[in-house]
Amino acid sequence: MPITLLLLLPALALVGGVFLWPLLRYGWLSLQASSVLTGLVPVPNGGANWQRLLADARFWQDAAQTLRFAGLSLALELLLGLAFALLLHRPLPRRGLVRALVLLPWALPTTVMALGWRWILNDPFGPLNGVLRSAGLPAYGFLSEPATTWVFTVLADVWKTTPFVALLLLAGLQAIPAELEEALRLEGAGPWQRLRRLTLPLLAPYLLLAALFRLAQALGVFDLIQVLTGGGPASSTESLALYAYLNAMRFLDFGYAATVMLGMFALLLALSALVLLVQGLRQRLQQARGLS
Amino acid sequence: MPAGSQLSRIGFGGRRLRALTAFLCTLALLACCGAGLAGLGSARPVEVSVLMPAPFADATAPLVAAFNREHRDLQIAVTRGPLDTEALSDLAISSLLLGDTPYDLLLMDVTWTPKYAAAGWLEPLEPLLGDHAMEGMAPGAQLGNAFGGHLWRLPLLADMGLIYWRTDLMAAAPRNLQELQATAADLQRRGVVPWGYVWQGRQYEGLSCVFLEVLRDFGGDWLRPGDSREAELDSPQAVAAAGWLAELVRSGVTPAAVANVSESESLQIFGAGEAAFMRNWPYAWAELQKPGSAVAGRVGVVSLGDGTQGSWGFSMLRGSDHPQQAAAVMRWFTGEPTSRELALRYGYTPVWQSLLDDATLQAQLPLLPVLRQALERTALRPLTPLYAQLSDVVQRQLSALITGADSAQTAMAEAQRQSELILRAAAPAA
């Protein structure tokens, strides 16, 4: 076996162990009825769980809500993350300290900062409402209005994870040879043109990677929602992961929980395939344009 | 140089060497056996492991330390669980799912008991504690511990929902919910307080507790009494109860922010003097009397109707290595002396009728007479392994209702429909 494949094996083995086993186990569980009603003893029930999933309005509602959350979150993070990465790439005064401070939100545990956000968004005592009040505006129920609560959960998520995207993109920026940028500048290209013609194309693989990872993470949002709203108000912020968790740990319905988790995973794969497809199509389009 | 050849140089030849080796081995063997026997004889202390939420662990820590000092043969090891009770349940369930749990006792919420029992995780207690373990406990405190012919849990404390009112804003406590609503609206209209009545309206278990109290007050019930397989959420009483809560929010007596208010937020609002009434558990009383509170000394407490019972009790996990000792620890934790200490130091609601009737305790704990009266009758949430699903249905519908969705009629009809689906699924197995 060529040495290059051998180098891959240990990593693949560990990844396989950590991911494959749960997936297989959930696959098996999804074909069983295993809940308090069966005394937690798995009883094969064919595809009953899957039939239930397809007809489960709550699953699809949560899927839509999770997609909505992930979409807005991703869009904001990519924009902000790129802006931060470009900013941090520059020779700023005390660049190290600035970078560390900008990266700090990512460094803190989700559950603790979620509690912090719950307080910041508190109606009526939180500081955000304090700012509103001092501006003469009425207090707002950031986390109690069903139509807009999800936007503020996105805010808390974007605040925490933008540094992650920024770091990813920064790694990509550092790989761009400075001579190329210099050459473009000497040609007279302004900053936006340099961004469009040089930076973004070279950053594309990192952007795609960041997008896919953040999409997956956002689709799996759980602790943030649980602490901020518990899924409410009016179930408007309930995510798929929260639904799966409810089924497993509260309702003790493990068969169905496994089905929900695999359903989530299937949706994720479909979405990623879509993103990659679009990306591939765009690349082919660009190549075609380049050739003509 | 190998030891053998060295020894032979000093004169330890073959046979003597073997004899010495055999002698040393026998000595070693005897030493081990002796140590083992000595260990058996000197009764290494049995350690009973208890998992409880952090606040309870902190409160009972001095008492546990005293117990451990007094008893050489029995030690209690308390594991501080997460603050959030759901996270504690996760931790317990995770360890139980793998069949080999390190805990003997679990301090758990009353609504978990049927679920854990149906999952086969609990040890029935009557063989260890006898059939009269709860004799002497207040009626309201006894609920929720025994069902299916077995005793599954011994209560440590039994809370119930109470109404807190501002003694400086009204002459007397309201006698029923309608009076509460009228007084609250009046005070708010006159601008005395920004809000009339705060309660827990976040989409979580607390909302179910609030709803049950109002439901009982309107004469309805969650499940049909006597038949735990039929829900009664679409009865006129249930619709009226849900409608009453929605009306509170719609009319502004209760702030719309209540849709994300749990116990701590409602305490903050009432404690800052911003509301005339609050629904909360007994713990809030002590918090409101603290020096920094804006309403210290101006708060009264009353029990209107059947308060939802919220009790914490000990269950023994199946597979415990020392059930007898665990039962002894359980009896100690829930016994009268410990209960008295916990009541005096931390204001825990005692479950023993004798303590509730005790005049000296009543003198030291001003809340005790109210608790005593409240514990005569409490509202128990449905005692079924499917309670989590049923509560989830009610939470969803109520949260939608109080944030402006259609009408109480449609909300409760939907709640009834979904509850029926859940209960019907259980029917064949029941």
Place this chain on the structure above:
Amino acid sequence: MAKPLPPRGGHTLPLLAALGWSLLPLVWQLLTSLRTPEALVLQGPGAWLQGWTLANYRQVLQGDPPFWRYLLNSTLLGAASTALTLLLAIPAAYGLQRQRAALRGALSLLLLAAAMFPYVLLFLALLELARALGWGNQLLALALPYAGLSLPLAVLLLRAAFADLPPELEDAARLEGLNLWQRLRWVLLPLLTPAIASTAILVFLFSWNEYPIALTWISRSDLLTLPVAMARIAGSSVYAVPYGAFAAATVLGGLPLLGLVLLFQRQIVSGLTQGAVKG
């Protein structure tokens, strides 16, 4: 390798905005940590003149075991996870990059798919594994699932970094007679330091903040990692939310992190100014 760009003005405003965005909520946490619970709800002009206290810090620091113990546990575990991940990811990334396009694409897709499963849902199945293998209550055993969960991202990131290196570099080294290990050690890895540093930070922070797996694998108080220990910070009752104490724990837990990230930043900067490949 990118040279530092000449300093240019006009970045003060974006800089302040970025710092404000990142730091204001944390500043608020700092303030909350110094307030009594009653002071949190005070409104009006006099609100900020009273209610200051160090009680929250006292509560957090006087726990048993002491707070620094959790920091130590998290640091050890983070270092172990990072080391293990890098040890496995660097060769894997190199190997992946050297594969034929078809195999490389397929494996990359698999790794991507693996990384996308929301890991919070894996914890139940992983717990079964832990019990079966007897890894419960062993701090460093956590490094294995953490490395497993971080590897996909690490491998993909490092593979992209390997791909950015000009192939002539390695060819030149091979012609000079360096074997694989020497090529990696002396030629390729030094050029990858920024990417490695970035990857290391990501892995370390993931390990630092991870909660559900740590919660269920470890129950011994002295082995707890920081997030799990923080979840056990209690108020006076099950219904009390100790905002102040949590805020204090956030501050205390964030300070060493700030220091660590600061240290790492120097690595990146020095990596940038190292000798670069010309042309």
